[in-house]
Amino acid sequence: MNKIAGIVLAGGLSSRMGKDKATLKLEANTLLEQAIYMLEACSLDKVFVSGDYEAFNSIPDRQKSLGPIGGLDACVAKLFGEFDALCIIPVDMPFLTANECLILIKKYEQYPIGVYYSQSTFPMILPLNRLLKNYLTEVLTSPHNKDRSLYRLLKTLKLKKIKRLEKNVYRFKNINTQQQWNDCLLTHKQISK
Numbered sequence: 050m051n052k053i054a055g056i057v058l059a060g061g062l063s064s065r066m067g068k069d070k071a072t073l074k075l076e077a078n079t080l081l082e083q084a085i086y087m088l089e090a091c092s093l094d095k096v097f098v099s100g101d102y103e104a105f106n107s108i109p110d111r112q113k114s115l116g117p118i119g120g121l122d123a124c125v126a127k128l129f130g131e132f133d134a135l136c137i138i139p140v141d142m143p144f145l146t147a148n149e150c151l152i153l154i155k156k157y158e159q160y161p162i163g164v165y166y167s168q169s170t171f172p173m174i175l176p177l178n179r180l181l182k183n184y185l186t187e188v189l190t191s192p193h194n195k196d197r198s199l200y201r202l203l204k205t206l207k208l209k210k211i212k213r214l215e216k217n218v219y220r221f222k223n224i225n226t227q228q229q230w231n232d233c234l235l236t237h238k239q240i241s242k
Contacts, residue, residue: 051133051161053154053174055088057081059140060100060110060120065225071100071140073230075237080140080224081105090147091154093136099124100140112189118197121175122185129177134163138172143233144220144240145172153211160209167210169221170199180206 059071059081066073071081078086081098085105088096099120101109108127110119117139124135134157136150150172156164157174165173175181184205188196195201203210213221224230 051157052094052131053134053136053157054124054128054132054177055085055091055093055096056099056120056124056135056137057084057088057096057140058099058117058120058137058171059084059102060123066227066230070224071102073224075143075233080143083143084138084140084145087145087147088136088138088150091136091150094132097124097128115189115197117199118185118188118202121202122189125177125182125185129182132177134177135175136172137175139223141224142171142221143224144222144236146220149213149217149220156209156211163206163208164211165203165208166213166221169213170203171221173203173208175206175208 071079073080075083081102085096085098096106098105098107101107108123111123111126112119121137128135136154138145138150153164153172153174161176163173163175184202191197219236224233
């Protein structure tokens with residue numbers, strides 16, 4: 050049985066939003082609280098927050114301003130040897146549900162190289178192994194920003210891509226701008242009726 054840690058990537062600058070996306074509220078909970086509760090519903094071994102949030106099991110970036118790869122690096126350094134894999138979601142995907150993550154967790158049993166959904170980098174399950182650790186060390190010392198893309202990680206580590214249900218496409222939308230947040234609030238109102 051694999052020991053899997055949940056990771057909420059919440060260490061970004063939220064520069065396009067103009068305020069910390071993790072603190073935006075959808076009904077009673079912030080996006081960060083909602084993401085944590087959702088991962089906890091997946092019965093993972095433990096849930097962590099990639100970022101600096103004192104009220105939660107936080108793992109601050111070791112190197113600042115490197116985006117999701119910088120957050121992954123800090124999580125891998127902290128959790129290596131303690132867990133077999135990471136179930137990773139971003140804080141800014143408010144319609145993602147435990148069901149999408151549970152499907153990936155089940156698929157990970159079949160594809161231990163790691164899994165993600167087609168047309169979306171998150172959520173993803175990454176094996177917490179030497180290959181991942183070495184990859185992160187290599188890209189974080191590269192002078193080229195393009196080497197630190199998530200797409201490069203997926204391709205280099207050869208994660209298995211699985212199809213997502215087309216009716217659930219909206220669940221994979223990220224919220225990066227004020228307009229996208231306004232659209233999110235409208236969508237939430239419509240699906241909550």
